[in-house]
Amino acid sequence: MPETALSVAGLTQYLKDLLEEDPQLQQLWVMGDVTSLHNHVSGLFFTLSDSEGMAAMKCVVWGSLRDRLIQIPKVGQQVCVLGSVQLFTKRGEYQLRTLQILPMGEGLQALRANQLKARLAAEGFFDPARKRPLPPYPKQIAVVTSPTAAAWGDIQRTLEQRNPGVRVLFSPAIVQGDLAPASIAKALARVERDNRAELIILARGGGAVEDLDCFNDERVVRAIALCERPVITGIGHQRDECLADLVADLAAHTPTAAAEFAIPPIAQLYQAHQQRQQALTRALVRRFEQESQHLQSLKQRLMELPAHSRPLQQAQTRLHLCQEKLAALNPQAVLERGYALARQENGALVRSPEDVSSGQILTLQLPRGRITVQVIQDQG
Structure with a gap:
């Protein structure tokens, strides 16, 4: 036997020390696809594979760390894993002892959005109690959107059709791209400084999900929350609510719907005015009839008062007695008797x-x- 020959245990231990003591392997990020997953009482076991299927490695999240994961992975999901390399000498296998798992691509964006949503919710931005009622008949409405967007034309036409007497104030903003969040926040602040509008419509037409990312930006959410007047959002078409919708006082699915929520049609206002007039007339007639009946009742009671009022009858009896006494003491009556x-x-x-x-x-x-x-x- 060669003198340099190693035992299996010796070679495995050497590899174990080599891998586990390497600083670069003690904490590293590894990206791959989850191809198998087993959630056991002792820990979370899964396989991380190369996207082309050329390599794979076993990973484990021991039970004590499982509750600290930001997200439990799913089979087929692309993730980025933080961990350190371990080698088991009995099986001669190595695995990645996982400390944290982050989703990649859209999953990472969704994770960040959910984290931001949770943080803003904890600050009370989405509390229903802070939402304000819309003014029933606003005379001036501010619109924040792009001047080239179809949403601006839709809102103008809708407001004109419903009530041409409403004044529309336009505060232009970029509503797509990296510059959009700061532009939207600036446009909202401009309306606040102007201080004429009673209501704000923040709108954008439909588009791809990624085109609407600016309405999930924290700067936009805080700008809406700082507005002193109610805000209606009309962003996109029939989709999941964005953070701007959640913080707004009212969320509509389209810009047109937002304009419809903002003001009632003038025909409805006229009808409501007529109904109020009729209701007032009926109320006055009812009140007049009630007061007339009450007056007749008082008159009847007044006429019946001498016959039914015991205190009055007693007073009349006392009056008669006093009159008799006065008559007896009257000097003229004495003279009438011959004096x-x-x-x-x-x-x-x-x-x-x-x-x-x-x-x-x-x-x-x-x-x-x-x-x-x-x-x-x-x-x-």
């Missing part, structure tokens, strides 16, 4: 013979008239 009142010249009543003297002139007050007499003899 007379004698008064001296100064008007004082003669109450006894001592009050007069012989020859004094007195006035006698009778029940009907007065006479003047002279005292002939003092009987005091």
Whole structure:
């Protein structure tokens, strides 16, 4: 046996040390397609293969790290794996001990969008409680879109048809490409500074999904949230909502629909005005009838009050008694019974013979008239 011969265990251990101690292999990114997947209680086991099928390697995410993955991969998905190389001496196999898995291509974009959505949702941007009601009859509406977009023409025609008296303020913006997010945010801020519009429509016509990426940009979401007036979005046609739709006060599927939501048709306004007039007339008639009936009821009660009011009857009885007492004490009634009142010249009543003297002139007050007499003899 050659002196340089190695045992299987010795060679395997040498390779293990060589691989696992190499700094470049302790933490590296590997890109490939997931061709098999087995989610076991001890860990997540999957195979990462070259897109051309020329090579493959086994990967594992041990149970303690599985909950930290951003996303669980799927068979057929292209991913980028962060991990370190391990070699099992008993089987002579190496595998990638995985620390993190990121989707590639559209999956990576979706992941980033979901992360941004979750972060903005945590800040309360999508809370239904913060959405504001639209003004029922706005007189001035601002439109943010591209001047060359079909959406601008659709909105103008719709608003003109529904209510030609509404004033439309245009704030141009780029709505596609890398420059679009900053341009849209600037256009919205321009409307806010102008401070005339009661409502904002942010619109873009249909297009490919990638053409609408600017409406998932954080700058656009924050610009919409900062608007002091309600915002309606009309972006694309019949698709999943973008982040701009979620933060807006109302999301429409098309620019035309956004314009229809913004203002009611003038015929509807006229009909509503007529209905309010009719309702007001009916209310006034009902109120007049109710008040008339109430007045008649009060009149009837007033007429019946002497016959049914016990306090009034008691008061009338007391009044009669007082009248009888007053009549009994009336001096005129005493005179009617044959008495007379004698008064001296100064008007004082003669109450006894001592009050007069012989020859004094007195006035006698009778029940009907007065006479003047002279005292002939003092009987005091």
